[in-house]
Amino acid sequence: MEAIEMERLSKYYGRNRGIVDLSLTVHRGEFFGFMGPNGAGKSTTIRTLLGLIKPSGGEARVLGRDIQRHRKQVLSVTGYLPSEAVFYSGMRVRELLKLSARLRQADCSREAQVLCDRLQLDTSRRVEELSFGNRKKVGIVCALQHRPKLLILDEPTSGLDPLMQREFFAILQERNREGVTIFLSSHVLSEIQRNCTRAAIIREGRMIACDSVENLSRTSAKRVSVQGEVCLRNLEGIRDLRETKDSANFLYSGDLGKLLQTLGAGRIRDISIAEPDLEEIFLHYYEEGGVEA
Amino acid sequence: MTLIRHEWSQGWKSFAIWTAAIGFFIVICVLMFPEMEGEMEGVNDMFSSMGAFTAAFGMDRLNFGTLEGFYAVECGNILGIGGAFFAALLGTGILAKEEREGTAEFLLTHPVDRSWVVSQKLWAVMLQILLLNVSVFLMSVCSIALIGEEISWRSFGLLHLACFLVQVELAGICFGISAFLRRSGLGLGLGVAVSLYFLNLVANISEQAEFLKYITPFGYAEGADIIADGSLHVGMVLLGMGFAGVGIGIAYWEYCRKGIA
Numbered sequence: 069m070e071a072i073e074m075e076r077l078s079k080y081y082g083r084n085r086g087i088v089d090l091s092l093t094v095h096r097g098e099f100f101g102f103m104g105p106n107g108a109g110k111s112t113t114i115r116t117l118l119g120l121i122k123p124s125g126g127e128a129r130v131l132g133r134d135i136q137r138h139r140k141q142v143l144s145v146t147g148y149l150p151s152e153a154v155f156y157s158g159m160r161v162r163e164l165l166k167l168s169a170r171l172r173q174a175d176c177s178r179e180a181q182v183l184c185d186r187l188q189l190d191t192s193r194r195v196e197e198l199s200f201g202n203r204k205k206v207g208i209v210c211a212l213q214h215r216p217k218l219l220i221l222d223e224p225t226s227g228l229d230p231l232m233q234r235e236f237f238a239i240l241q242e243r244n245r246e247g248v249t250i251f252l253s254s255h256v257l258s259e260i261q262r263n264c265t266r267a268a269i270i271r272e273g274r275m276i277a278c279d280s281v282e283n284l285s286r287t288s289a290k291r292v293s294v295q296g297e298v299c300l301r302n303l304e305g306i307r308d309l310r311e312t313k314d315s316a317n318f319l320y321s322g323d324l325g326k327l328l329q330t331l332g333a334g335r336i337r338d339i340s341i342a343e344p345d346l347e348e349i350f351l352h353y354y355e356e357g358g359v360e361a
Numbered sequence: 362m363t364l365i366r367h368e369w370s371q372g373w374k375s376f377a378i379w380t381a382a383i384g385f386f387i388v389i390c391v392l393m394f395p396e397m398e399g400e401m402e403g404v405n406d407m408f409s410s411m412g413a414f415t416a417a418f419g420m421d422r423l424n425f426g427t428l429e430g431f432y433a434v435e436c437g438n439i440l441g442i443g444g445a446f447f448a449a450l451l452g453t454g455i456l457a458k459e460e461r462e463g464t465a466e467f468l469l470t471h472p473v474d475r476s477w478v479v480s481q482k483l484w485a486v487m488l489q490i491l492l493l494n495v496s497v498f499l500m501s502v503c504s505i506a507l508i509g510e511e512i513s514w515r516s517f518g519l520l521h522l523a524c525f526l527v528q529v530e531l532a533g534i535c536f537g538i539s540a541f542l543r544r545s546g547l548g549l550g551l552g553v554a555v556s557l558y559f560l561n562l563v564a565n566i567s568e569q570a571e572f573l574k575y576i577t578p579f580g581y582a583e584g585a586d587i588i589a590d591g592s593l594h595v596g597m598v599l600l601g602m603g604f605a606g607v608g609i610g611i612a613y614w615e616y617c618r619k620g621i622a
Contacts, residue, residue, distance in 0.1 A: 119469075154463035167363070
C-alpha cells in the first residue's frame with residue numbers, strides 16, 4: 069500500500085486550470101518534496117487530497133483509501149499544516165488544540181504538551197494575538213498532536229525563525245524515522261534538498277519532473293563563462309545568456325563538441341565551464357518546463 | 362456535541378445581547394400597561410381609525426384595553442421582529458462564517474462528515490432560538506405577575522409559540538441560503554426577514570393580497586387572528602415548516618457537495 073497515489077488527477081475551476089492529469093506516487097515512509105512556482109497547483113493538489121475540493125477527473129488514494137469515498141478515514145490518519153493557518157478568534161491556544169483533538173475524538177493532551185514545549189508555544193495566549201510565526205506553531209501542533217501516519221505540509225516554514233525551523237525539521241525527521249510519511253510542499257530548495265529523498269516539480273498544473281532529489285540536482289547542463297570574442301549565434305542549447313562586447317555567460321545543454329568548435333572559432337582570453345548551482349537548475353525547471361535538464 | 366458546544370462558546374455573547382434586548386423591551390411594555398390601561402379608550406378609538414395603517418397591524422381587531430390585546434401587538438412587534446432578525450442573522454451566518462473567516466479549512470480537514478457539520482450547526486441555531494424564546498417567555502410571565510394581571514395562558518402561549526415558529530422557519534430558510542455564501546450574508550438575512558414582514562403588512566391591508574399570508578411566516582403569527590381564533594392556522598404553520606424543511610434540505614445538499622475555497 070502506498071501513502072499517496074494520484075492517477076490522472078485533474079481539477080478545473082470553470083475553465084481555469086488547477087491541475088492537469090497529475091499522476092504521482094508517494095511511498096510509505098518517504099519524505100517527499102513537492103515543488104513548483106506560485107500558482108502551479110501545489111495547494112490545489114493538497115486541497116483535493118484532503119477533500120476540500122472535488123477533482124474534475126482522475127482519482128487519488130491516501131493510504132489505500134479513495135479520497136472521495138473515504139474522506140473521513142483519510143483525514144483521521146492525516147495531519148495537515150496549511151500555508152496560512154486561520155483559527156477561531158477569541159479562543160486561547162489551549163482551547164483550540166483541545167477543539168482539534170475533540171474533533172478527532174482523541175485525547176492528545178500529552179503529545180500537545182510535548183510539542184508546545186519544544187516549539188516554545190504559550191498555550192494561554194489568544195490565537196488572534198499571535199504573530200504569524202506563532203500561529204504557524206499552533207498549526208504545527210494541530211497537525212502533529214494526534215500522531216498521524218501521513219503529514220501534508222504546505223509551505224510549513226514561512227514565518228518561523230531559523231531556530232524554530234531547525235526544531236521543526238528535527239521533529240519531522242523523528243516522525244519520519246518512526247515511519248510517518250511526509251509530503252512537503254515548499255519553495256525553499258535547501259529545505260527539500262536537506263530533508264527529502266524524492267521530489268516532484270509541477271508547473272502550470274502539470275508534473276514536469278519526479279525523481280530522487282539527487283537525480284533532480286544532477287544535470288548535463290554546464291555554466292559556461294567566456295572572456296573574449298565569440299559568435300554564439302549558431303549554437304543550439306543555450307539558455308540564460310548574458311552577453312557583453314567581450315564576454316559571455318550562459319547555461320549550455322547541447323552537444324559539447326559543437327560548443328568546443330564554436331569556442332575554438334572565436335578569440336578567447338579566459339574560460340570556465342562548471343556545474344550550475346542548484347538554484348539555477350530549479351529556476352530552469354520553473355521557467356521552461358525542464359525537459360532538457 | 363463538540364461543534365454545538367463550540368458554536369455556543371463563539372455565539373453566546375451575541376445571543377445574550379439579543380435575549381436581553383428583546384426581554385427588556387417586552388418587560389418595559391408590560392410594566393407600562395397599568396398606567397396606560399386607563400387611557401386606553403381614547404387610544405383604542407385612535408388606533409382603530411387610522412385606516413390601512415390600523416389594518417396593517419391588526420389593530421382594528423384587537424382591544425388595547427385588555428392586557429391580551431395590548432400584549433398581542435407589543436409581543437408581535439418586539440419578539441416577532443426582534444426574534445425574526447436574530448433567527449435570520451444566526452441562520453445566514455452559521456455556515457457562511459467558516460468560509461468568510463477562513464476557518465472552514467481548519468474545520469473540514471478534521472475527520473468529520475460535512476453532513477455532521479451541517480447537523481451540529483443546525484442544532485446550534487435551533488437551540489439558541491429555543492433558549493431565547495424560553496427566556497423571553499419567562500421574563501414576560503414574571504413581569505405580568507409583577508403588575509398583578511391575570512394571564513390567559515392559551516392565547517399567551519400561542520402568541521409565543523407562533524413567534525418561535527416564525528423564527529424556526531426564517532432560520533431554516535436562511536440556513537439554506539447560508540450554504541451558498543462565501544461572504545457575509547448579514548444583509549441578505551435581514552433583507553429576507555424584513556421583506557417577509559412587509560409581505561404580511563400588505564396581506565393585512567389588501568384582501569386581494571391575502572394569499573401572501575401563506576408565503577410569509579408572519580401570516581400565522583398575527584396576534585389578532587390568534588386571539589380571535591384561539592388557535593394557530595395549522596395550514597399556514599405546516600406550509601411554513603415545509604419551507605424551513607426545504608431550506609434545511611438545500612443546506613445539506615449544497616454544503617456536502619461544494620468546494621471549500
